[in-house]
Amino acid sequence: TTLTNRLRQGLERKEFFLHFQPQFDERDQVLGAEVLLRWHHPEHGNYPPAEFIPVAETTGLILPLGRWVLEKSCQQLAEWAHDPEKQHWQLAVNISPRQLHDGHFVDEVQDILQQTGAPASQLMLEITESQLLEDIDEAVSQITRLAAMGISFALDDFGTGYSSLQYLKNLPLQQLKIDASFVRDILDDSSDKAIIKTILALGDSLELDVIAEGVETHEQYRTLYHMGCRQFQGYLLGQPGPVEDLPA
Numbered sequence: 568t569t570l571t572n573r574l575r576q577g578l579e580r581k582e583f584f585l586h587f588q589p590q591f592d593e594r595d596q597v598l599g600a601e602v603l604l605r606w607h608h609p610e611h612g613n614y615p616p617a618e619f620i621p622v623a624e625t626t627g628l629i630l631p632l633g634r635w636v637l638e639k640s641c642q643q644l645a646e647w648a649h650d651p652e653k654q655h656w657q658l659a660v661n662i663s664p665r666q667l668h669d670g671h672f673v674d675e676v677q678d679i680l681q682q683t684g685a686p687a688s689q690l691m692l693e694i695t696e697s698q699l700l701e702d703i704d705e706a707v708s709q710i711t712r713l714a715a716m717g718i719s720f721a722l723d724d725f726g727t728g729y730s731s732l733q734y735l736k737n738l739p740l741q742q743l744k745i746d747a748s749f750v751r752d753i754l755d756d757s758s759d760k761a762i763i764k765t766i767l768a769l770g771d772s773l774e775l776d777v778i779a780e781g782v783e784t785h786e787q788y789r790t791l792y793h794m795g796c797r798q799f800q801g802y803l804l805g806q807p808g809p810v811e812d813l814p815a
C-alpha cells in the first residue's frame with residue numbers, strides 16, 4: 568500500500584492523535600500549547616509528521632485530517648473552559664495552505680466552534696509565510712473573516728520564508744514565532760542574533776507578541792530574555808506530549 572492509502576485508512580481507523588507542547592510567558596506561567604499531529608500505524612509505528620503531512624497536502628487528505636485536528640483541539644478548549652485554572656489557555660493549531668484556500672474553511676471553523684462550544688478567543692491558528700504567497704488576497708480575506716470571529720493568528724517559522732513586511736501590515740496577526748533555526752545558534756552566530764533582535768523590534772513596534780521556538784538550553788533562554796523576548800516554547804521548558812502532561 569502507498570502512504571496515501573495508509574493515510575486514508577489511518578483516518579478511518581482513528582490512528583491519529585494529538586500532542587501538546589506548552590508555551591510559557593516570562594514568569595513561567597503556561598499560556599497554552601501548540602497542537603502537534605501524531606500518527607501511530609499498527610505495523611509501521613510512528614510516522615514523523617514531516618513525512619506524512621506533505622503527502623496529506625498533495626493528496627488533499629489534509630482537509631479531513633486538518634478538520635479532525637481542529638475538532639479535537641476545540642473539544643479540548645471547551646473542556647478547559649470549565650476549569651478556572653485552564654480557561655485562559657490558548658491552543659495554537661497549524662494550518663496548511665490547502666485548508667486556507669479550500670473555500671469552505673471559514674464556515675467549517677465556525678461550525679466546529681459552535682458544535683464544540685469552544686471559545687474562539689482561545690483558538691490560535693498558525694500559518695506560514697510561504698502559504699500566504701499562493702494567493703495573498705484570498706488568504707487575507709479568509710484570515711480577516713476568522714479574526715472577526717475572535718480567532719487569533721500566529722505567523723509560524725517567521726524569517727525563514729520570503730518575508731514581506733506587507734503581510735504584517737495587512738494581516739490581523741497576534742503573534743510572530745521566531746523559527747527554531749535562529750534560536751539554535753543564537754549564542755554563536757551574530758547574524759542569527761541580529762535577526763532575532765530585528766523580529767523582536769518589529770513585534771514591539773507593530774504590537775505583536777513574539778514567541779521563541781526551539782528553546783533547548785538555559786543560555787538560549789537567558790539570551791532571548793535579555794533581548795526582550797517574553798514568550799517561550801521548546802524542549803527546555805516542555806516536550807510535546809499528551810494533554811495530561813501539560814504543567815498545571
Ligand code: G
Binds near residue numbers: 604615663
Ligand atoms: O511535531 P514536529 O516538529 O515533528 O512537526 C513537523 C512539522 O509538522 C511542523 O512543521 C509542524 O508545523 C507540522 N505539523 C504538526 N502538526 C500539524 C497539523 O496538525 N497540521 C499541519 N498542517 N501541520 C502540522
Ligand code: G
Binds near residue numbers: 603781803
Ligand atoms: O513548523 P513548526 O514550528 O510548527 O514545528 C514545530 C516543531 O518543532 C514541532 O513538531 C516540535 O516537535 C518541534 N520542536 C519543539 N520544541 C523543539 C525544540 O526545543 N527543539 C527542536 N529542535 N524542535 C522542537
Ligand code: MN
Binds near residue numbers: 601661
Ligand atoms: Mn507551528
Ligand code: NA
Binds near residue numbers: 723745746780
Ligand atoms: Na516553526
